[in-house]
Amino acid sequence: MNKYQKGYKTKSQAMTITQSKVISYAYSSGDINPIHINSEFAKKTMFKKTIAHGMMIGAFLGEMLFSEYGDVWLTSGSIDIKFKSPIYMDETIETYGEVVISENNIIKLNVSITKNDGTEAIKGYATIKF
């Protein structure tokens, strides 16, 4: 199936989130909120444990769409996502994307990230002009 056709599903990508990756993300982005990197601090919050940055997890959707659409995605896209559930360390997540509208050289994809227990962590949509 053509990747610009309605019904096309992107190749899903799975990855495990580790504390070392989250620390690496924190220091490369500058977002060193202790809820992401300090387990003692996190114990006192509603989450009880450190959680990954929403923007870090969202970036996996960006990478999935780049893998599918290359520079077309980087030059004419948009993405709108909601963070529904936190991602804890050592959880495995999987990306999902499906073209739901394709007309006038614009596609709209439903995108999401799901945890291995089935919980939806991120949900939203992306659009690409081509």
Place this chain on the structure above:
Amino acid sequence: MKLSELDTNMPLIDTNIMLSRDILAKYMGSINSSSNSDKTIYNPIFFPTAIIFGEIFNKYSLPDGTIHLSQKISFSKPIKQNSMVHAFAKINKNTIKAGKRIISIKIEITNNKKTILHESMCNLLIS
């Protein structure tokens, strides 16, 4: 200064930011995708906004337990790797719903010709 105390339309940052290859390499390493940045001359779409968030959070203190609720990014032009951009961010809304403070931040990224490259909006829940 605390982010939660800022009024609507209050500018947060208005500055040039260098999106260096070194920072990009570390960023890509953390999201397990170092190979992708070699396949294009452009930055991944979340990268510039992530760096600008870092600048904002370093400048303004975030209350404990802040949660990132949603993120919208639209991009009219790609941003080349290792380039300087101008970042302008402001408080778009600062409201209280059901006893919880929600802050909306709008970010505009422009080039040296003041052309808008990326626009983004995020909502943060402040406990």
